Amino acid sequence: MHAKAIRFAATGGPEVLEYVDVEVGAPGPGEALVRQHAIGLNFIDVYYRTGLYPQPLPSGLGREGAGVVEAVGEGVTHLQPGDRVAYAGGPNGAYAELRTMPADVLVRLPDAVGFDTAAAMMLQGLTVQYLLRSTYPVKAGETILFHAAAGGVGLIACQWARALGVELIGTVGSKEKGELALAHGAAHVINYKEEDIAARVRAITGGEGVPVVYDSVGKDTFAASLACLRRRGLMVSFGNSSGPVPPVAPGELSKHGSLYLTRPTLGDYMATRDELEAMAADLFEVVTSCKVKVEVRQRFPLAQAAEAHRALEGRRTVGSTVLLP
Missing domain, CATH: 3.40.50.720 (NAD(P)-binding Rossmann-like Domain)
Incomplete structure (x- = not known):
């Protein structure tokens, strides 16, 4: 299957991000194929793009998104096609219309939470969850x-x-x-x-x-x-x-x-499926009860990911930003 995605072959400024056609295969064992409806923009993406956080190149980018499961691979029991899902973490590659990814990082999304909101809140919301509830449990x-x-x-x-x-x-x-x-x-x-x-x-x-x-x-x-x-x-x-x-x-x-x-890093706080489920449940509870409102304040088409990075690095964004495939 063909899909559009952002890739980069060398580290550097926003100009290294390229909007290209990629081939997306069927999900293998333990994987899910997700059609993405919204993608979160985060400062960690800049760290990967500039090389502050090294990774093999060429590479995709992005750690957070929300969408619908189109297919699941062998051994995946907690998801089925048609499920609304969201995630924060896993391998880089969220800047894409369609992606095959590890199913164990995906959580089912409550009907009350929209895709834009989910993509804007998973990485940031789970980060706040572990900071305030685990790293130092505030009282x-x-x-x-x-x-x-x-x-x-x-x-x-x-x-x-x-x-x-x-x-x-x-x-x-x-x-x-x-x-x-x-x-x-x-x-x-x-x-x-x-x-x-x-x-x-x-x-x-x-x-x-x-x-x-x-x-x-x-x-x-x-x-x-x-x-x-x-x-x-x-x-x-x-x-x-x-x-x-x-x-x-x-x-x-x-x-x-x-x-x-x-x-700390988020990955060490949601290293097991049980930890991830408990953290996500806590986040979904404060959002669906309206104790925490997540406002998407900037939206960019996926093709304009480089411009979104310029806005983020230039401190021209406030609150959450999403990319739309």
Whole structure:
């Protein structure tokens, strides 16, 4: 079967992404053939495209999507043709009209969740799920710091934290993004271009600092993040949109109050089918109950994936973005 897909043969800027015809085979054992209705755009895609995260080339791109199962291979029992499904993870290749992929990363999608919403929320929503519920299980009444609060992950975190009774301090890069984060449930916002993050956090928390910082920005915010933590606090470095964090001397952690540091990935939190099912059920519950609303704020045709990457890297996107085959 022929289908359109994005491929790239060399790492580099958005211009390396090519919109091409590909041949899609029948699903093998443990696989499913999925016709995609929407594809999620995420910063991890940029890391693969630039080579920050190495992979064999030529390659597809994209870790997240939603669509309908057209066929299943031998041994697949949890899915059948016609099922609405969504996923985050598995091999790169979501930027495609049709793909054959491992069936064990697919979860059935509730009827109440549309394809656009699912493609925009799986990777970001499951990320928030493990951050707030597993990496550091937040408790009602706590105050936490979450960087990039107006991004796709951030806006979900603002709402989910509020639903859990947690005061989220969000960092943003503009007045407009601050207003957006507040509207989605942030208790406080800090404009990092105009304010000292650590000083504001100390003021908000009566000098104590926060028990946990969630930081997907990386190089630009790492030092400030450590300075925001209370004694024995946890630094969660889960991304590097501003560039990788330089090497850290363990003594830095003791200097700031016997801190903990973790660098988690989604794959390690949903490594088993049971973990994935439980995480997805938690995410679907907060979305279908309207505690968390996932808004698709940008849509690009799949053929314009390069332009979507330029918008994402240029910080011209707010909230979630999807590609439409």
